[in-house]
Amino acid sequence: MTKRPVVCRRLRVETLGEIISSPPPRGMVDWPVMRSSFLFRSVLAAMVLASCATTFELPAVAQTTAQAAKPRITILATGGTIAGAGASSVNSASYSAAKVAVDKLIAGLPELGRVAEVRGEQVMQVASESLSNEDLLKLAHRVSDLSKRADVDGIVITHGTDTLEETAYFLNLTVHTTKPIVVVGSMRPGTALSADGALNLYDAVSVAGSADAKGKGVFVTMNDEIHTGRDVSKLVNIKTEAFKSQWGPLGMVVEGKNYWFRAPVKRHTAQSEFDIDQIQSLPRVEIVYGYENAQRAVVDAIGAQPGVQAIVHAGTGNGSVANRVVPALQELRGKGINVIRSARVPAGFVVRNAEQPDDKYDWVVAHDLNPQKARILAMVALTKTRTPKELQRIFWEY
Ligand SMILES: NC(=O)CC[C@H](N)C(=O)O
Numbered sequence: 526m527t528k529r530p531v532v533c534r535r536l537r538v539e540t541l542g543e544i545i546s547s548p549p550p551r552g553m554v555d556w557p558v559m560r561s562s563f564l565f566r567s568v569l570a571a572m573v574l575a576s577c578a579t580t581f582e583l584p585a586v587a588q589t590t591a592q593a594a595k596p597r598i599t600i601l602a603t604g605g606t607i608a609g610a611g612a613s614s615v616n617s618a619s620y621s622a623a624k625v626a627v628d629k630l631i632a633g634l635p636e637l638g639r640v641a642e643v644r645g646e647q648v649m650q651v652a653s654e655s656l657s658n659e660d661l662l663k664l665a666h667r668v669s670d671l672s673k674r675a676d677v678d679g680i681v682i683t684h685g686t687d688t689l690e691e692t693a694y695f696l697n698l699t700v701h702t703t704k705p706i707v708v709v710g711s712m713r714p715g716t717a718l719s720a721d722g723a724l725n726l727y728d729a730v731s732v733a734g735s736a737d738a739k740g741k742g743v744f745v746t747m748n749d750e751i752h753t754g755r756d757v758s759k760l761v762n763i764k765t766e767a768f769k770s771q772w773g774p775l776g777m778v779v780e781g782k783n784y785w786f787r788a789p790v791k792r793h794t795a796q797s798e799f800d801i802d803q804i805q806s807l808p809r810v811e812i813v814y815g816y817e818n819a820q821r822a823v824v825d826a827i828g829a830q831p832g833v834q835a836i837v838h839a840g841t842g843n844g845s846v847a848n849r850v851v852p853a854l855q856e857l858r859g860k861g862i863n864v865i866r867s868a869r870v871p872a873g874f875v876v877r878n879a880e881q882p883d884d885k886y887d888w889v890v891a892h893d894l895n896p897q898k899a900r901i902l903a904m905v906a907l908t909k910t911r912t913p914k915e916l917q918r919i920f921w922e923y
Pocket of ligand 1: 607622652710713
């Protein structure tokens with residue numbers, strides 16, 4: 526038996542003394558009579574001693590099991606501000622991203638040990654705006670390998686926030702697992718006043734180790750919120766409240782406890798028809814932006830690039846396309862390049878055959894995916910099909 530005699534002994538002495546000397550609570554009994562009842566006090570004291578014994582004398586075996594039951598989480602570090610460092614504590618916006626190694630990040634946050642057994646791996650050390658498709662594949666293959674290991678219960682990826690939503694969506698689409706995967710970043714480097722990375726990382730590890738997070742796909746934890754990697758987007762720069770999902774977060778994580786409010790309905794991870802283990806390269810998909818006075822030259826230039834299989838048009842409003850640009854996109858479709866209509870408006874969704882006759886032009890609409898997420902899904906979908914009808918089905922389902 527393991528005992529905590531000091532605490533228990535103090536409790537016994539103090540509590541006994543209190544019971545005998547304190548005024549009794551007001552209540553339904555005849556207290557003047559009870560107050561004089563030595564028997565009543567003695568019974569109460571005995572009850573305290575009994576509860577003390579049951580509370581503080583735990584079998585050693587039970588304690589060992591409780592420790593071993595801590596989830597085993599691997600943190601894959603890729604860089605970003607969460608690994609950033611500034612010249613002084615007031616540098617919240619001017620600093621260098623991707624400077625601090627994962628082992629140092631973990632060592633600086635001993636609180637992680639409260640919620641998990643954590644180990645770190647430095648996959649790369651970059652600012653996320655510079656990530657390539659090859660980097661994405663390297664990371665996703667590592668996540669997939671780890672997710673198959675019996676000694677890994679969940680995976681956390683530390684990442685720059687600029688393209689974090691793209692990586693999270695890619696993993697959500699391609700990694701076949703029900704184990705929680707959490708992508709996390711920060712808006713301020715660890716060297717800054719009110720740095721947000723430590724709590725974001727603690728939340729990420731805590732969610733990754735939670736049984737109730739299993740089978741819900743890939744998450745992004747920022748600012749105490751749990752988002753699905755599909756919906757979440759960086760919609761605010763500078764502020765720590767940077768990430769939003771237009772359909773709302775899935776829940777919140779507060780002091781290591783998850784509070785869920787909804788679940789993803791789009792296909793992901795274990796139910797996905799795409800499997801990262803089968804994907805060794807990604808086709809080239811580019812994005813073109815819509816704005817007043819837009820000309821066709823940019824679309825033509827993209828179409829002339831080698832290996833481009835699709836172009837995402839970040840249209841105005843409901844994915845509208847300038848009349849000068851429409852013929853250029855039609856020509857690309859004529860050459861077998863797929864055209865996907867998304868919108869530069871950060872919320873809402875593009876309606877098929879509204880603004881442009883998609884059926885007639887054989888174009889695809891991006892549903893509610895913003896242009897950068899539409900590019901991710903298009904690349905993944907194109908590993909299986911180039912047929913617009915099939916691509917459109919995939920855009921509705923994922
Ligand atoms: N807040 C951040 O993480 C931004 C830093 C950097 N631009 C990146 O995305 O890696």
